[in-house]
Structures are given as C-alpha cells and as structure tokens.
Amino acid sequence: MRIRISDPTLRDGQHAVAHQLSERHIRLYARAANAAGVPIVEVGHGNGLGASSLLIGKSRVSDRCMLLAAREELTSSRLGIHLIPGFATIERDVRPAIELGVDVFRVASHCSEADLTRRHIEFLRGEEKEVHGVLMMSHMAPVTVLVEEALKMQSYGAQAVIIMDSAGSYMPREVTDRIGELCGALSVPVGFHAHNNLGLAIANTVAAVEAGARLVDGTARGFGAGAGNTQLEVLIAVLHKLGYETGIELTGMLAASDLAEREFVHTLPFSKSMSIISGLTGVFSGYAKPVEQMSREYGVDPLEVFYELGRRRVIAGQEDLILEIVLDLAKRKGA
Known part of the structure; x- marks a missing residue:
C-alpha cells in the first residue's frame, strides 16, 4: 500500500529558526529532497503563505523568492504550500503562487472553523489546482466536530483532509480513533501531521497510517516547531519495514537529512x-x-x-x- 508523504521541512522548520531560512538553504534542501523522491515538498513561512509580519515573525526572504527557488529545484517532487485564510488573500498571495507554479495548496483553519476555508478552496479548485483541507489544533475538538468540519472541507472541493496535532498532545489510541472515524465518514483521503512534544510523533503517525491515513507529514531530523515534527527519515524506514510503500529512496532521504543538519538544523529538536x-x-x-x-x-x-x-x-x-x-x-x- 502506498503512503503519500508531504515534507514541510522548509515550512514548519522555519519555526525553529525564527523563519530565517535563506534562499540557499531552500535550494539545497529542495534539490536533495527531489533527488530522494519526496512526493511533496512544502515551502514558506512557518505560518504559511502571506504570514510574514512583525507580530508573527518576518521571513528572511519573501514568499516569491522562496517559491521561485524551490520551483527551480523541484523537477519531479511537487511544490506545496500551507495557507491560512486571513494571512493569505486570494489576489495578493494565492494568484501569484499559482503563477509561480505551486502544485499543492493546503488550506488551513482552526479545527472548528472550516467555514473560513470555503472561498479559498473553491477558488483553487476552480483553477484546477490540487487542494487539501487542514484542521489545525485538532485535539481541541471532539471527533464528532472534526468529522463535521472535515465534511465541510470535502464539500468545498478539498481532495484530502489533514488533521494536525499542532500541540503534540495526542496518544496513539486517540489518533487511531479520530483517523478511523474520519476515514469512515469521508470519501477523500485522510492525512495526519504530528508534533513530537511527548515523544510520540512516530508512534502517532504509524497509528494514523494503520487506521487508514494515506497522507502523512514528516521533516528532516524532525526540524519544526517546539520539539519538532515526525522525523521523516525514521518514518520512512519504519513504514518500509512495516511493508508500506512511499516512493522515497531511503538512502537519498538520509543524505537530505544529513545535509539539513549540516546546513541549517543547528540544534536538533527534542522534548524540552x-x-x-x-x-x-x-x-x-x-x-x-x-x-x-x-x-x-x-x-x-x-x-x-x-x-x-x-x-x-x-x-x-x-x-x-x-x-x-x-x-x-x-x-x-x-x-
């Protein structure tokens, strides 16, 4: 069975360095991830398209510069972005991203506010782009609410719905229950994005896959906010050992992770x-x-x-x- 991987090293990882990844960092890692066969490489400010600001944190380089650099390096991997309506507007941010060649748009909201994503999802589907709905801070809503909100995103045209464990607070059983309910209710693929605050990112991601998730996230060396994300090279090794296919060449991913650690992951994430x-x-x-x-x-x-x-x-x-x-x-x- 094939599990599709989205790698937000160059997006969620920005949280770990105050959004200061350079164009050179983006090019180096995007090239390495592309060579390893990573299906989706997500790029941008830590909070997504259009989020660079004094309050949230200013990116070292502009959205345009980041996306252009990644687009030139990603010859087989698809270029993905995360966007939150309110930070990202259709005219100022989304249309230019389409013109720059973004392939996969992940439109996100707080877990109980899917209504806010409708305009962006419907617009992007009208432009024939691949669109995923994302429910952030998903631990804050009961599973019945998550199902209702996910069904809204599906009705707007989302081609997958991902729940994020934005606080790294889930236990594996909670992931199994929630992903199972979502898979039973939706007709589009379900995805999972973990954080490692309690040291359970790999276990929770595996639980999600075994409960039916077909799209999961991970980053090189776990580079990401707080204690980091699911460590991608470990996840790939574990999934392959369990008999799942990812399309990612493990040796190439190990090289990409080594490069990331050498170039910009100066402090490896751990559970402080x-x-x-x-x-x-x-x-x-x-x-x-x-x-x-x-x-x-x-x-x-x-x-x-x-x-x-x-x-x-x-x-x-x-x-x-x-x-x-x-x-x-x-x-x-x-x-």
Whole structure:
C-alpha cells in the first residue's frame, strides 16, 4: 500500500529558526529532497503563505523568492504550500503562487472553523489546482466536530483532509480513533501531521497510517516547531519495514537529512521542559520560541506562561496574548 508523504521541512522548520531560512538553504534542501523522491515538498513561512509580519515573525526572504527557488529545484517532487485564510488573500498571495507554479495548496483553519476555508478552496479548485483541507489544533475538538468540519472541507472541493496535532498532545489510541472515524465518514483521503512534544510523533503517525491515513507529514531530523515534527527519515524506514510503500529512496532521504543538519538544523529538536508542558496543556508548538524569548526578557518562568496559555485555550494566531500573559506574570512577581 502506498503512503503519500508531504515534507514541510522548509515550512514548519522555519519555526525553529525564527523563519530565517535563506534562499540557499531552500535550494539545497529542495534539490536533495527531489533527488530522494519526496512526493511533496512544502515551502514558506512557518505560518504559511502571506504570514510574514512583525507580530508573527518576518521571513528572511519573501514568499516569491522562496517559491521561485524551490520551483527551480523541484523537477519531479511537487511544490506545496500551507495557507491560512486571513494571512493569505486570494489576489495578493494565492494568484501569484499559482503563477509561480505551486502544485499543492493546503488550506488551513482552526479545527472548528472550516467555514473560513470555503472561498479559498473553491477558488483553487476552480483553477484546477490540487487542494487539501487542514484542521489545525485538532485535539481541541471532539471527533464528532472534526468529522463535521472535515465534511465541510470535502464539500468545498478539498481532495484530502489533514488533521494536525499542532500541540503534540495526542496518544496513539486517540489518533487511531479520530483517523478511523474520519476515514469512515469521508470519501477523500485522510492525512495526519504530528508534533513530537511527548515523544510520540512516530508512534502517532504509524497509528494514523494503520487506521487508514494515506497522507502523512514528516521533516528532516524532525526540524519544526517546539520539539519538532515526525522525523521523516525514521518514518520512512519504519513504514518500509512495516511493508508500506512511499516512493522515497531511503538512502537519498538520509543524505537530505544529513545535509539539513549540516546546513541549517543547528540544534536538533527534542522534548524540552517547555515542549512537554506544551503537549500536556495542548498549546500550539510554534509558541515555544516567542514564549522563551519574552519570558527571558521579563524574568518570568516560561512554564508558567504555557500553563496560562493552556488555561485560556489559546490557539495558533493569538501571539499577542503571549506578551499580555508575560507582562501579567511579571507584574505579579514584582508585587
């Protein structure tokens, strides 16, 4: 059975380096991933197309520059992007991406807000592009809601629906149950994107595949937000050992991962204290760096910040609340 792999090393990995991958980094890795036979290589700002900003984080190079560089290197792999309506507008961002040769568009929303993706998905299907719907922070909704939201995306024209464990909080049994329910309800392929906060990214991704997922994500050396993503070279080895086909040549993927570590993965991701608390409290993994920086600046405990973010059920895109919480904790500390 063939499992399709999407590799967001050059997108989710941006979270780990404050969105500072260079054009050279993008070219080097895209060329290596292409040589290894990676089906989809996802490129862009960590929060997706059009997200570069002072609040979220400024990319080192523009969306246009990143996509052009990757497009020139990807001769057989398909070029993918992640986009969140609100960050990415159709006229300013999506049309230019189509013109630059993007093959796969992943249109994302918070897990209970699929309605926000309708215009973008319908537009892209009208342009005859491959479109996947993505439900982020999927642990925050019961499976009945995930099914309802996924069915909406399917009705808009999404050709696959992916759920993201954005906080790295799932247990394998939870993944099995959710993916199983989605596969039973949808007529399009179901996908899974894991984070490794609790050290379960490989186990959870395998659980997703065995429950019926046919599209899964992984990054070189696990390069990504917080404790990182599913480590792609390990995932490929495990899937091949289990008898699944990926179309990726393992030796080539090992070379691509070695290159990534040598060139830009300067600190290998692992489950730090903050990542573990992020997973336990269900807080978006991408908040690790800004929480760490702001906590250090104001002399507060970053773990307390994560506990408060979890208590407030903060979701991706609410970065302004990090500073509010840090300042409140600093005020209480000085009182």
